[in-house]
Amino acid sequence: MDYFLTEEQQMIVDLARQITDELIIPQRAALDESEEYPTAILDAVAQADLFGLYIPEEYGGFGAGTFEIVLALEQFGRGCVGVATSFAASALGAFPILIAGSDEMKKKYMPDIAAGKKRAAFGLTEANAGSDASGIQTTAVLDGNEWVLNGTKQWITNAGEAKIYTIIAITDKNKGPRGASMFLLEDTDPGFSYGIKEKKLGIRASATRELIFKDCRIPKDRLIGRQGTGFITVMKTLDKSRPGIAILGVGLGQAAIDESVTYAKQRVQFGKPIIAFQAIQHMLADMAIQVEAARALVYAAAKHIDAHPKDMSKASSMCKVFATDVAMKVTVDAVQVLGGYGYMRDYPVEKMMRDAKILQIYEGTNQIQRNVVGQELNKEYTRAS
């Protein structure tokens, strides 16, 4: 369907499509097998200037919005969700700085992130704080001119690969979510180390490790925003980033359709290509309908967020739930269309099915997203009555 993109937006799609077709798709199976971080591909993305898409021009970027980053991520997601996640996680790590950081902090750190010279990562999750984000136990205590951090962050994408980390820690344990603050860490900070790389079901090209802080000392001015505003910054960050996860589901779903239709046209059973059977045609039709509906919703949500940055939550959570549930369904169906071949690693759809699962879990489970939508509806109708 035609979404009437501007010339500039079409250029972003074309650039991301070229990187996807020429670099990501040819390497995705090998990266999945070796679980290797896609440094060379991300360097090519940096050379194409796509890391700076969403970053304001005054900080070295292009000043585009959520919609434009969604357009690029759709292509990367079509190629490999593991590679795309490594790219998206840098934006996730950078958002807290853009949302709450001082002008000085932005000037110091954003140009390198925009140029793709330094990748970023975001540290929220801990062993006992997943969906319950305010249950974090990592602490930060002010000692003279330095913050001293202690604790462990778990399952952090880009950990060990990024140079810049935005993490949330408790600065006042008696204040609940209002006692948490956001900090910027550099990979070289003393007392900061990483856990071993996790072995995952899917998105195996992405790197997932713990961040470990043992009396980690950072300068006082690495506090992002005001003390006690960390939880709000995290919530805003996730509101802004979730359309990026949603669109990975759209790109992945599209890739599953492409593989399924191509296969169904070639595979002959009972004397004809299986696409001639209505059972298969209806499956393919449902896949196409669902992915197009997901695309339309994610595009609309991204445009809404760009136009109404103070009203992101409902649109963001809605599109994350819908598009990632679609991705799961469509990739399972793609394996079914390809049958025994689909289950083998010779074809890409089994990887697509494995990759799809994380989309329903990370950056807030789809159960939490439904809670958010429900709570927003409750607020809206309370205001209206």
Ligand code: COS
């Ligand atoms: N934007 C701005 N502020 C927000 C907000 C948002 N989207 N969501 C909540 N807040 C504010 C609330 O207004 C409240 O502020 P006050 O202290 O002024 O009242 C504060 O944050 C606490 O909100 P709430 O009571 O709703 O927090 P909960 O502890 O109940 O948690 C959920 C809310 C479940 C939505 C949150 O914990 C969450 O998003 N969990 C999922 C975390 C996640 O995505 N993890 C994935 C790993 S990160 S890659």
